[in-house]
Amino acid sequence: MATNKSASVKAHPFLTLQPQEVFATAEIIRKVHSEKTVIFRIVAIKEPNRAEAVKYLEAERKKLPLPTVPRRTYVTYQFQGQVDAWEDIVDLDTGSVVESKKLPPGVHPAASQDDMRDVQELVMTDELVLKEIERLKLPAGSKVVPEAWPYGKESRDVDVKQYQIWFFLGSLDEKNLAHPSSNHFAHPLDFSAVVDDLTRKVIRIDRLPMGVGLNSYSTNDEPYQPQTDAEYATELQPSIRKDLKPIHISQPEGVSFTVENDQVINWQKWRFHLDFNWREGTVLRDVTYDGRPVFYRLSLAEMTVPYADPRPPFHRKCAYDLGEGGAGNTANNLALGCDCLGAIRYFTRWVSDAQGRPEVRENCICMHEVDAGIGWKHTNYRNGRAEVTRNRELVIQTIMTISNYEYILIWTLDTAAAIHYEIRATGIMSVVPMRQGVEHDLDYGIMVAPGVxxxxxxxxFSLRLDPAIDGYDDSVIQYEDSVRRPFEPKTNPFGVAYGIEVNPVKHSSFIDLDASRNRIVKFVNDKKTNKVTGKPPGYGIHVPVTQLQLSHPSSTNHRRAGFSDHHYYFTKQSENELYPSGDYPWQSFGGDGVRQWAQRDVELGNAGVAWCNFGFTHNPRPEDWPVMPCEVFRVAIKPSNFFTQNPALDMPASTQVVNKSTLVTGDDQSECCSRSNGVAS
Amino acid sequence: MATNKSASVKAHPFLTLQPQEVFATAEIIRKVHSEKTVIFRIVAIKEPNRAEAVKYLEAERKKLPLPTVPRRTYVTYQFQGQVDAWEDIVDLDTGSVVESKKLPPGVHPAASQDDMRDVQELVMTDELVLKEIERLKLPAGSKVVPEAWPYGKESRDVDVKQYQIWFFLGSLDEKNLAHPSSNHFAHPLDFSAVVDDLTRKVIRIDRLPMGVGLNSYSTNDEPYQPQTDAEYATELQPSIRKDLKPIHISQPEGVSFTVENDQVINWQKWRFHLDFNWREGTVLRDVTYDGRPVFYRLSLAEMTVPYADPRPPFHRKCAYDLGEGGAGNTANNLALGCDCLGAIRYFTRWVSDAQGRPEVRENCICMHEVDAGIGWKHTNYRNGRAEVTRNRELVIQTIMTISNYEYILIWTLDTAAAIHYEIRATGIMSVVPMRQGVEHDLDYGIMVAPGVxxxxxxxxFSLRLDPAIDGYDDSVIQYEDSVRRPFEPKTNPFGVAYGIEVNPVKHSSFIDLDASRNRIVKFVNDKKTNKVTGKPPGYGIHVPVTQLQLSHPSSTNHRRAGFSDHHYYFTKQSENELYPSGDYPWQSFGGDGVRQWAQRDVELGNAGVAWCNFGFTHNPRPEDWPVMPCEVFRVAIKPSNFFTQNPALDMPASTQVVNKSTLVTGDDQSECCSRSNGVAS
Structure with missing residues (x-):
């Protein structure tokens, strides 16, 4: 692994966080504050200045001497027993703190995974919690399980950092309880605890509403009502399908990609840096195709998960799973599960712990090739001759587990020079208790089991797209609408014409998509021209139109999720503006994010960034319980005038000689015949 | 193969067209009209009456004696030399014509593939065409290639059936020309011919516009300007990628499906009839899950392809690729190409020719299983234990080639009880000539090559969905909107609440989707209740909101494509209303289709059908030339309250023992290491 500690080795500006850089940063911070006990929240690479990084990339491309880009980390920390939090920027080359700022009162750093574990541990010995558990008169052998959530904001008041702890009960069935995947979420209890981060004390118990209305709180003599087990572990199912025959995917001649230094990927004319951080998870940097830049930086920048249940304290349920939890912090070890078929390359990356030590995220990214069906086909019907190629995708996957829920986050590149971003939402829905034995006529949810x-x-979600269309500094943003032309005798006498209206995005702003206009946002290089079409080379973003924030515009949820009210925001590139709900969403009240940045109304010139916002409105189904089948969403980012012809024209023909498919013949048979397909085109 | 000729064998009402049924029908028609020469356009199965078929299905389910459902075909035909066309219904059991109607003047049957070939042949000896070719003074060795299209309607006048023939030139490069996939579409010529179907004569030459404006027609001395070759055949590319390593997909233990009588498929609790006809291609009938009916009939019912070029005669370009051409008539022989990876079952089906003979569509449907990624996953973050299953899809694919263009039409069923419909649009875009050496500032298209x-x-597209939600006759239609609730102190004091508005569809009607309301159309069984949620079992249709018809509402294109102006139409079930632009779109003027059926405002009761309409607005890119990478579109049809829990909960765990994935290790390597992943969950 490369290090950057020696002056003779220049770190690539996109080198992913190295473990020794976490140690080094912590050491520098501790040295500055040697009199205090430092608690680290985050140590991560400070995004390099784009202009400086681009100089490096240009020199690299031209094989010129490489300029030095300062190697910096940012670090958020607090001092033991003190409420204030700090954010410093550390220059690793000089070993010095180059910026230090105290966060304003009420601005709170994200929790580390250590923090979450600690809080969950401490509540179980807290008096107030124990009293609640005692009140419930739980059956012998009951195991109470706490789940810590960030605390949602409800007013403008400056508040100390808090956690909201929900409580669940482990299965009362010994066999189920003993299983490592036993599902305590099936048994929500009727109270929650609020913890002060500084004192690490429960400051309040919130009784939960148990009926439809707002004031239906659990009472002091609310009896404990056992809920049915809802186990998802396959080993705990009454029966498992026996008739699903295996599918094997193999690459007998090896994979088509190469990896340099564990981070630069070359595959099918694509080349990019595979970066990773605690917050965004996987980040693609300097994405080029056939040597031509396409994107400077691609990442999922934030997500917000507002809940529709209006009953306090559930109105506070509004998670920022990236900014509060972190797609990197919560990334699964993918080799542990069996998350891909085929020939898989895993990548290990690093985050940080509360002691300022590197914490490994082993196999947190997996990469493999997928056959994605027919790429293109045409049959000459006169002679039956078919030309057909496959589409191949390179899949780069991270899976985050945020308490009960999973997001499978996937970047794909394909052999037709397109990029896709795919989200698969799965895991266990967040559930709350309801009184049993009464009918609940609910507007804001469904019963998935009695009492649940x-x-x-x-x-x-908000995708941050920083373009580099055929050059690092020449991308402008526009959106294109397909619009009906008027019935007009001289130009459109039969009323069939439609045309494309191109709208340049000149200033920081927002727009909404409009399916009735087939609105597409594009990045184009305004310095170049496609020699066939005469149009500027570009990439268009094809994203289904989805519902935006349903919380009321004057609600805290709406205010905090600055990106969630429009399908696109456009802002000026800045290494300090990476997260659309601001750097610190934990208990934020909004006011720092794309909504504000866009309001500056600055000229974007050739330095605009697009924030593409989309979502799922998840109205639960019983079919989503106790674990939900993946909900799949895909964004396509496709070349448009970037090439002079189909870039997949040079794909090899799809032939039986290569594919080695097998023919299944006859009726009522479930065996795969070994006779080969035979006819190769 | 089963036959229905003997009274002792009752044909299943959903038995797909048998070749002997084509012969039998033609014989009956010829006998009735023994004095005339009959030209057959279509012989196909007449859709059985739903109530009668349902009686049969219910008896089948209860293992009761099976009632007889009349086995009928419909046949369209003309008499040699006569303009009139007829549509008869033939009862095969009695061997008699049970209905016969003369089509009204101006209503034209679809062309058979024979017709298209004939017309293309005859124009090449037609005087008017030869004169045009002579005018062009084409280089020696030139090969002119005619392409017949249906003739688009432009007025209310009753007209005889016509074809519009476009002309192209084969490559002037001998090597390219000799290739069986040589692309003549790269060389559009500057005239077209209109052919009268009855006389089989060219009745008019239409010169094509060669400039931007409407009156820029090719002149008498318009010089022939050679266009560049644009070959798509892999063998004709200057170079082909060498670094794409094969992916093999195998099912060493065989496939998971069984097939009865070449048409009933059993797979993963699904069971359905795999029907096929000349027009809709694949039709799924009596789709059940775990013995419970879900859909009575599923098909792609029509598509319209209006072009935006306003210049006559291009204003007439508006194809109905199903109603005029037929997804079955034009279906590819899939075994010839290499259209799938894995273990593939092919199905052969039948259409008819102009002599009333069966015409085979060999391997026109392929079916195979696909690993569709993670099905569901949850990781217990406390111990790192992951439970993960795969999603498996059964893919049923037909590919149609309609002159220059391809549609890959796919039904999938999955292991989470969802159905998907996927369209992949590929093939060669329809292009027209333009004068070379001048700049064209186009509103309605792009130049993909000089002169092209x-x-x-x-x-x-229009999907016809005839539901049978947990019963054949108990499905009602509703649509659900997710809507913000008002900020209200007693019910929503923090403004976070949203609720679901359920709107029953009681009458034949239409609606549009609205992403801002997350509008979902659902079929629900109003006689049953989900015992967990108290809600009726149903299936919801999840379709991205797309742009609808751009042609002007008073244009012929808009009038004819009755389905294309709204996202959904709802009409009453009828075996006589299967095609949303009417039975006979060829030169239709509209007035017979879902728009009219919906206007009847009849009560749907439990007998409603939904027509789900969606589309691509295809603004060409140079990247789509000379053959376009697949444009992929997916509709999801998912259970909602149909089950009491995740129906994929009983899927086997995804384990390395079964998956046998391989680990790729190290840097700069392109070989797949044989070391196994090792860790199985």
């Missing part, structure tokens, strides 16, 4: 209610909610 | 223009166009 799954509230309606949304997941709204 | 690809016009903007739309593909608008």
């Amino acid at each position: 209610m799954a509230p309606s909610h949304q997941h709204i | 223009m690809a016009p903007s166009h739309q593909h608008i």
